[in-house]
Structure formats: C-alpha cells, structure tokens
Amino acid sequence: MTNTARRLTSIAQSPVLAALIGGVLLMGAAAPALAQTGADSAFKATTFSLSAYGETRVAPDMATITLGVQTEALTAGEALKANGARMNQVMAALKKAGIAERDVQTSNLNLNAQYAYEQNQPPKLTGYQASNQVTITVRDLAKLGATVDATVNAGANTVNGISFGLINPQAAEDAARLEAVKALQAKAELYGRATGYKAVRLVNLSEGGGYSPPAAPMPVFAMAKREMSDSTSIAAGELKVRIDISATYEAAK
Template identity: 30%
Template sequence: MSMQQSQTMVVTGTGSVTGKPDLVTIQLGITTHAEQLADAQAENTKRSQSVVSRLSTLGVQENDIQTSSYTVSPQYDYIDGQQRFRDYEVHHQLRVTSRTVSNIGEIIDAAVLSGATEVSSIQFGIEQITDLYEHALSKAVENAKAHAQALALAAEVVLNHVPVTIQESLQSDAGPFAVQMGKMAASPRIEPGTLEIGATVTVTYSYR
C-alpha cells in the first residue's frame, strides 16, 4: 500500500478460493537411439503409436494427445580428444490431457509400459475455472476496500467508496511437478488434492 499524490491512495487486494481438479496434463517423452536415422525414427514411431493406442483404452481422447516437440540429433563420443559418431537420438514429446483425474497413476504406468521413457511433468487443472476466478476476484476487491478503509480511519480522512481505478493483475496457474521415472516400480499414487485460485487487484481511491 502507498500514498499517491495528495488526494488519492493506492491499495492492493488479494483473494483466493479453492477448487477440486477435474483434468490433468502430463508430458511424456519417447527417446530412441540407432546408428541409422531411419531405424531410430521407425522405432520411435512404433513406441509412440503404442503409447497412444494404450492410452486410448484408458479413456484418453485422441485429440487430447498432442506432439509438443520432435527432435533428431546425432550423438557423439569423445575418445582421445577425437569426436566420434555414436548414433542418432530421436526424442518425441507428447502432451497428454486426461479428464479423469482418478486414474492418473494408471495412465502413467500404461505409458511407461507401452514405450514412454520419460514423464517430465504433471499439472492438474480445472476446466471451468472462470466462475472460481471471478469469485476470487470479488474477494480481492473487497480486500482492497478493507485496506483503504483502514488507511482512511488511521489518517482521519473521509474515503470516497467509489474507486477511481481498479487494475487486475495476471492470473497465475498451478505449477507442474516432476515425477522420477526410476521410482516407478508400480503405478504411482498421485493425489491431486485441491487447487488454489488466486486474484490480485490494485485499486485507487480518492479521499478528502
């Protein structure tokens, strides 16, 4: 909070609500190696198709499985200061969205058994988040108003309760968390819990 000019004050308000996730996004990687590029690509295609096919049997829709990156790079060894070609590496990154949060562990397990070599992140979300965010935004405005009233009372001035300006800050999403492939001896138990949806506003009030 800060005082701005002689007749206005600027306050910041925050608000938050919680919601239960109803979708989850997973980043899967399929990496293959071969001395011949065509062989590395063919093996990668085979594994990728196997992963997609297996996930479809678990209810993941085809349009919810998208390629996020596809890279091909030669790999080299350095022996006695000399660079020697080893093989080609093909890496296919898939972005998978499931609207059945409860079976996330089964999806990961199935993907790994079908050929995925990496699970880089898992991110839970709420598909219809607008109403929750607007509720948090309303709380943020009320919070800013309470700050302004407290300032006006302390300064013994009369607050104009109609804001001069209200500026909304950008909404932040819940961040992903990493899953270590080496620890997946069985289907991982992953609890989505609840997500916090936050809002922040900057409000300018006038006073006399």
C-alpha cells in the same frame, strides 16, 4: 506612408478583424489562469490509491502430462523406425485408456547423432538417438495413475513432468475477486481511521492477475523401465487462484 503601414492601418480599421485579434489576445492572457485553476482543483481532492489481492484454493480437475519414447540405433533410419513402432503402441494405450485424440499433442520430436569422445582423438560416431514426446490432457484425475502405467507398459520410457489445472477457472476467480474487494475496502477503512479521512467515492478500479497453471510441470520420473503391479499414486493437492486489484478512492473529512 509605406505600403506596409497602409495595410496595418486598414486592418486596424476593420471591425471584424479587430474583434478577432482582440479575442485571440484575451484567450492567450486567460490560458495560464485556466491552467492554474485546473492544477489547483486537482490538488483540492484528497484520494487514497490502494491495492489488494484475494486468493482462493481449489482442487484441480485436470492434469497435463508429458511422456514419450526414446530409442537408439546404429543408423538414423533404424532409430526412427524403432521409435515409431513403440510410439504407435503408446498412442494405442492412450486411446484404450479413454484419452481423446484432441487431448494428445506431439510436443517434441528429435533425432540426434551420438558420439564417443576420447582424449586427443576426434569424436567417433556411435549411433543415433530418436525421441518423440507427446503432451496429454487427462480430464478425469481418477484415471491419471492408470493412464501413466498403461503408457509405460506400452513402451513409453520418458515421463518428464505433470501439471494440474482447472477446466473452467471462472468460479474460483470470482471467489478470489470477492476476497480482493473485501481486502481493499478493509484497507480503505484502516487508512481512513489513521488519517482522519473517510473514503466517500470509488473513482476507479482495475484488476490484474488471475488463474494460471504452473509455468513448468512438476517432475515425476524419467527413463521409467519397470512393470507396475499397482497404479502409480499421484497427489493432485490444491491450486491457488489469486486476483490482484487496485483502486482510487476520493476521501473527505
């Protein structure tokens, strides 16, 4: 008998090792059966996978507006100096209008060379253009038009856009959530009547979406250079707050 045969015989004669080997073989044989049982049970449950949304409309209580100063001069230094002087006047006007420092943020600062172009001629430098823009948050919409007027009268000559929002969107979101759940339940009942099954248990529920201000501000006007006797009229309208949800229901006859 070879050494390999002697070792195999010794293993077979060991009660502990024999039991371990037998257990492994039994588990290997049972694994496909267990997997099959799990797959069968997954298909025994009838489920509805549904989605719905809820919306609410609410008046905004804040606005974000971008405005600034654009100046031109023969040299870069002169363009920046003129821009800085006028921008200081705009900032003073914002402060006088009741806009807090935390609600004013520089959003764009540029200095560009200006060229004249003629056919078959190299570009000719004609001067420099400096621009400085700030984004301001107005928390009292009743003052919005007067604030725009004050900044324009103080020297702001670019007003690029405005967007409206909510200081605290929680209440509007919750109202939209309630509408979304109502719509989801109504849809589950409708499918139940159509299929003869009834939703008996909510398995999971997930949410997506929610309040978000407009991605881009709505244009107002640009290069404003006029005196305003009356406050600029700005209509805030309403904001749409939407909540999307999806759920899985277990259904039964």
